[in-house]
Amino acid sequence: MNIFLIGIIAANIIFSLKGFDDISFFRKFEFHVGSIRSGEQIRMVSSAFLHADIPHLAFNMLTLYFFAPYVYENLGNLPFLLIYLASLIFGSLLTMIFHKDDYSYRAVGASGAVTGIVYSAILLESRIMIYGFIPGYLFGIIYLLYSIYGMKTKNDNIGHTAHFGGAIGGYAITLLEQPTLFSNNLMTVLILAIPIVILFVMAKQGKI
Template identity: 70%
Template sequence: MNIILLALIAANIVVSFKGFNDLAFFRKYEFHIGSIRAGEQIRMITSGFLHADIMHLAFNMLTLYFFAPTVIAEFGGTTFLLIYLASLVFGSLLTLVMHKDDYSYRAIGASGAVTGILYSAILINPDRELFLFFIPIPITGYIFGIIYLLYSIYGMKTKNDNIGHAAHFGGAVGGYVITILKQPEMLTENTFTVIVLAIPIVILFVMDKLGKL
């Protein structure tokens, strides 16, 4: 396993377990609009290493583990880390913009960063087939990406957890844009995938503009 990938997974596990067992630590570093607007911008990064529970952590880390090697093989470890961190920041920024007037809004999770890696990997290899335990047949990468973000829209609408669903979209934008900037030929060589992966992002912004979220 690549050392950078290993370090990111280890950091998420260590910080998350610290948060599981230390509520004061969790509250100090989670994404919280009121605290961020009061000057604690560090939460926009630290919240990306906290998780709601072991299942939330495991899902994000397994997704990262399966998709990161594609990005690392294509771009190298440094660009992989750039996409991961940029997607984390993009996710936090979008969340801040969408919830800027809700001072009590809280969220945690590596979802933004992981979604950026997911989107990058799918753009690189859109025809990769995945087997998910709840679906008995393989699905292609770009379909998984669409399902993942549509689930995020559902999570944002229901608001029944404090997982950073809005961050999924910011992360997706980060991974999407950086990958295409690194390989602009994708616009002509993988036009279908580029368009299809943009659809959930467009749906989100349309729903936000219409006040449906």
């Protein structure tokens, strides 16, 4: 297995297990808008290595495990790490933008970073099939449209905004790293941009 992937998964497991057993540790490093606005910006990164429970951790790490190879085998180790970290940060930044006035808002999980890797993989390998029968690009669109719905309705405890921010990060950095995608895979590039454009239009119109 790739050493960078091993390192990321190990960091998530170690940090999350510590958080499961130590609530003060969990509270100190979770994403919390009030604390971040008071100067604890480290939470914007540390929260992405904490998880709510074992299923949450397992789902994120398994998803990363299956999609990461498409990224580092196409782009290399350092770009893979860059996309992971940039997606993590994009997810936290977008969450802050949309929840900046909700001082009690809390979140944890690597979902933003992992979503960025998934989006990157779909860009790089347009023939990816999700669950064996759903085209990757179609899954990407549906997933982000559902994220917009979740951001708008706020009727669950899922960090939809972080997912969306992570997808934007993965999308943008992958295109910067592999600009030939604009000529070799333009249709997928344009299709995956649709939900991103919809989000920003809705935000500008105050509909989300």
